[in-house]
Amino acid sequence: MVGLGNPGEKYALTRHNIGFQFLDFLASRHQLLFAQSKWQARIVRASLWGRSVLLAKPETYMNLSGQAVAALAGFFRVPPERILVVHDDIDLEVGRIRIVKARGAGGHNGIRSIIEHLGDRAFVRIRVGVGRPSGPVPVEHYVLSRFNTEESARISAVMERIETGVRLVLAEGPGPAMNAINADR
Numbered sequence: 001m002v003g004l005g006n007p008g009e010k011y012a013l014t015r016h017n018i019g020f021q022f023l024d025f026l027a028s029r030h031q032l033l034f035a036q037s038k039w040q041a042r043i044v045r046a047s048l049w050g051r052s053v054l055l056a057k058p059e060t061y062m063n064l065s066g067q068a069v070a071a072l073a074g075f076f077r078v079p080p081e082r083i084l085v086v087h088d089d090i091d092l093e094v095g096r097i098r099i100v101k102a103r104g105a106g107g108h109n110g111i112r113s114i115i116e117h118l119g120d121r122a123f124v125r126i127r128v129g130v131g132r133p134s135g136p137v138p139v140e141h142y143v144l145s146r147f148n149t150e151e152s153a154r155i156s157a158v159m160e161r162i163e164t165g166v167r168l169v170l171a172e173g174p175g176p177a178m179n180a181i182n183a184d185r
Contacts, residue, residue, distance in 0.1 A: 001023070001053055001054070001055050001056070001083075001084045001085075001086070001166065002019065002055075002056045002057075002058065002065070002069055002072075002083065002084070002085045002086070002114075003018075003019030003020050003021075003022050003023035003055070003056070003057050003085075003086045003087075004016075004017075004018075004019035004020070004058065004062060004065055004085060004086065004087040004088070004110045004111075005017035005018070005019050005020030005021070005057060005058075005062065006061050006062050006144075007057075007059040007061065011144065013146050013147070013152075014143065014144050014145060014146055015088050015090075015130035015131075015142065015143045015144070015145060015146075015147065016062055016088050016130075016143040016144055017088075018086070018087065018088040018128045018130060018155070019057070019085070019086040019087045019088070019128075020057050021155070021159075022086045022128070022159060022162050022163075023055050023056075023057055023086070025159045025162075025163075026048070026055065026163065027044065027055070029163075030046065030048060032044045032046050032055070034055070034057060037072075039056075039068055039071040039072045039075065040058060040059050040060050040067055040068040040071065041056045041057060041058045041059055041060075041068040041071075041072060042056070042057045042059060043055065043056045043057075043072070049167045049170060049171065051170050051171075053170075054072070054076060054078075056068065056069070056072055062109060062110040062113075063109040063110065063113055064113055065110040065111075065113045065114055066110075066112075066113035066114040066115070066116055066117030066118065067113070067117060069083065069085075069114045069117060069118065070114075070117035070118050073118065079122075080118050080120040080121070080122040080123045081122040081123065081124075082123075083118075083123035083124070084123065084124045084125070084126065084166065084169055084170075085111070085114065085123055085124070085125045085126070086125075086126045086128065086162065086166075087108060087110055087111060087125065087126075087127065087128065088108075088127075088128055088130045088143060089106075089108070089127035089128060089129055089130065090129075090130055090131065090132050090133075090139060090142070090143065091106070091127075091129075091132070092127060092128070092129025092130075092131075093129050093131055094129055094130060094131040094147070094151045094154050094155065095128075095129055095151075095154035095155060095157065095158045096128075096129035096158075097126060097127065097128050097129065097158060097161060097162055097165060097181060098126075098127045098129075098181070098182050099124065099125070099126050099127075099165055099169065099174060099177050099178045099181050099182060100124070100125050100127060100178070101122070101123070101124045101125070101174040101178075102121050102122050102123075103121065103125065104121065111125065124169055124174045126162055126165055126166065126169075128155075128158070128162065130143065130147075131151070161181070164180075164181070165177055165180075165181040168180055168181065
């Protein structure tokens, strides 16, 4: 499971770092500690929900996420269809989530990098809505902005729902997870 974001305190609570925020939520909830690795990512191996999982936060910056994902997948022999990526999505309202599989990048540079480096797009994604900018704010600046108080509350409230989606993907597969999670508002 990969959470996308940018390394460093400067980016910690930005919209683009929702993947990191989710993995930090899991780490806190399940008493896990991420450690530096030789694959340009902070990782932790754990048993969650009766499954052995590897959680990874690439440290390559968003646009180069595929370097770390491909290195980890190659070393641990994880085929693309067994990779789950949690990332921000400006096409969804704040706090809305969607599970998709084998889709294109949809303008997301981190996803584009993963597809390019894996040479495949068969992985599962959990898209977490961060909203669109209102007004003439460039998207690249917007995704590096922080959530306001109301949005932060919505993001905190959706973390358990994302975890439910992950558990369903692992236990029943992407199809049933999409049917359960994507149907909800």
